[in-house]
Amino acid sequence: MKLKKIPVCMIGAGRIGFKLEFDKKRVKPASHFGMWIMNKRFSLKAIADKKNVELKYKKKISKNISFFKNFEKMINEKKPKIVSISTWKDTHYKITQKCIDLGIKVIILEKPLANNLAQAKKLIKNIKKNKVKVLVNHRRRYDDDIIRLKKKIKAGLIGEILQISSFYVYGLLTTGTHLIDTLRMLFVETCGEVHQVSGFKNNKKNFKPIDDQNLDGFIKFKNGLTATLQNLDMKSYDNFDIHIFGKKGKILISGIGREILFYKVVTSPEHSGFTELSSKFIRLNKSKPRLQFQKLSNNAYDCLIKKKKPLCSAYESYKDMVIIDKLIKSSNKGSRLLKVKF
Numbered sequence: 001m002k003l004k005k006i007p008v009c010m011i012g013a014g015r016i017g018f019k020l021e022f023d024k025k026r027v028k029p030a031s032h033f034g035m036w037i038m039n040k041r042f043s044l045k046a047i048a049d050k051k052n053v054e055l056k057y058k059k060k061i062s063k064n065i066s067f068f069k070n071f072e073k074m075i076n077e078k079k080p081k082i083v084s085i086s087t088w089k090d091t092h093y094k095i096t097q098k099c100i101d102l103g104i105k106v107i108i109l110e111k112p113l114a115n116n117l118a119q120a121k122k123l124i125k126n127i128k129k130n131k132v133k134v135l136v137n138h139r140r141r142y143d144d145d146i147i148r149l150k151k152k153i154k155a156g157l158i159g160e161i162l163q164i165s166s167f168y169v170y171g172l173l174t175t176g177t178h179l180i181d182t183l184r185m186l187f188v189e190t191c192g193e194v195h196q197v198s199g200f201k202n203n204k205k206n207f208k209p210i211d212d213q214n215l216d217g218f219i220k221f222k223n224g225l226t227a228t229l230q231n232l233d234m235k236s237y238d239n240f241d242i243h244i245f246g247k248k249g250k251i252l253i254s255g256i257g258r259e260i261l262f263y264k265v266v267t268s269p270e271h272s273g274f275t276e277l278s279s280k281f282i283r284l285n286k287s288k289p290r291l292q293f294q295k296l297s298n299n300a301y302d303c304l305i306k307k308k309k310p311l312c313s314a315y316e317s318y319k320d321m322v323i324i325d326k327l328i329k330s331s332n333k334g335s336r337l338l339k340v341k342f
């Protein structure tokens, strides 16, 4: 028996929406377009972009997919069950609100949830009121290797966590939000929520979007664990390294999250009676990119059909935004340690 495919539409056909699907190096699906056309459960009915992308993209895709400049018109005509939004962050609030008003119950939204905390708060209220499931694309939440790592840390692979140092590029809200979300994903269950932060201005002129800022900072979890967040320059190189120091060893997440390396505690070759971290690592995974977009589209299916929960809900993403807001406020108040309340 042929299964009836679920009609879906997408809004925003820029880099992550469409173009990255044609990057030869990337594992596929690598975009919103790819996640819909490669998943047999769905039928991509239409793409909306306010720019005239139709002529440019038409040859690359099936004739059955229509193009719209106005996304509301697209939703009204095509009546999708799920919509994905891959526009720039300054539009997330308005477009998501409109999709909710138009009756969409499952939405995949690119990070960050909104452009600022005030927008995020209003959006969360509306999402709750209308019982909408919004899956925010913080991609490590859809990464099987990072999900496995969380379980290993919880089971005590490196013992009690002592310190975390972590790095990001290209703006606190734009990319730092991924780092904050990954830290919360990995440690909230064992260390409690983030409850204090301190933000510092970074004056290195590292590359960033014009509507964002680069900050360094500390975030403190409820049990006292501290993580540093430090900004690097994407024009020099991309980076998303997370160093996790535990009593029984260290884990380094490197290669933009691709590599998960474990450093054992060894006897010092130089000082009697001392131990140190081995300079050699053991790989905890295959160091290959994972099918995060595939897991994301399957999670959307489960949310719609099986009434499951998003792996990254709007509320999780909202909490990331509360932390970002406090980091900015702290940096404007001489880096004072500020309490975080959600």
Ligand SMILES: NC(=O)c1ccc[n+]([C@@H]2O[C@H](COP(=O)([O-])OP(=O)(O)OC[C@H]3O[C@@H](n4cnc5c(N)ncnc54)[C@H](O)[C@@H]3O)[C@@H](O)[C@H]2O)c1
Residues within 6 Å of the ligand: 011, 012, 013, 014, 015, 016, 017, 048, 049, 050, 051, 069, 071, 086, 087, 088, 089, 091, 095, 110, 111, 112, 137, 138, 139, 174
């Ligand atoms: N999750 C990830 O790993 C990841 C990676 C890259 C980008 N992103 C996020 O994805 C979003 C998009 O980034 P990008 O680099 O693809 O941006 P982009 O500028 O390349 O693409 C955005 C597209 O949206 C279109 N658009 C804007 N407003 C619209 C509207 N009202 N209706 C229809 N189309 C509209 C634009 O014309 C453009 O084509 C950002 O929020 C970014 O932070 C996430």
